[in-house]
Amino acid sequence: MRISTRGVYALEAMLALGSLGTDERVSIRQISEQTGLSDSYLEQIFALLKKAGLLTSTRGNRGGYFLGRPPAQITVGDIVRAAEGSLSPVACTNDDALSCERYNNCLSRPVWSVMEKEISGFVDQINLADLNADFKAEGKDNNPEFFI
Numbered sequence: 001m002r003i004s005t006r007g008v009y010a011l012e013a014m015l016a017l018g019s020l021g022t023d024e025r026v027s028i029r030q031i032s033e034q035t036g037l038s039d040s041y042l043e044q045i046f047a048l049l050k051k052a053g054l055l056t057s058t059r060g061n062r063g064g065y066f067l068g069r070p071p072a073q074i075t076v077g078d079i080v081r082a083a084e085g086s087l088s089p090v091a092c093t094n095d096d097a098l099s100c101e102r103y104n105n106c107l108s109r110p111v112w113s114v115m116e117k118e119i120s121g122f123v124d125q126i127n128l129a130d131l132n133a134d135f136k137a138e139g140k141d142n143n144p145e146f147f148i
Contacts, residue, residue, distance in 0.1 A: 003084060009037050010045045010083035011076060014054065018071040018128035019135075025064030045083060052082035071132065077123035087123070088116045 016034050017026060028046065032039045046065060049055040056068045067074065081087060088094045092102075092109050093116045103109070 007080045007084040071128035074128045076126045
């Protein structure tokens, strides 16, 4: 399994948002300047994150984007799945795996199934609050760089 730039950038953008106050609204332009990502690519990523309920937006004078849930309730797994889709390393461990004609007789499927569970378990235990707290605990300054 390989995470594309969309998944990596989605996490970077969400970390940037998660490092702000919970009531602070941010424009795509501000996130773009902070992360070094293009506005148009961020718009595509934000549409996926918003559809998944991880981001919310408001229009108007005090408008902008903000987290859809508290940072402690948004995991890396949530973000990567919103941006990438399934974390399954192969199709036969997806929800539609039963459509595979070899499902019941496949010798390698148990390996892929365990791999998916391990990956999911790992990314689902890390949340934005933890990542930002770890960053601050390491003695980093208050102006993290999100450039990739």
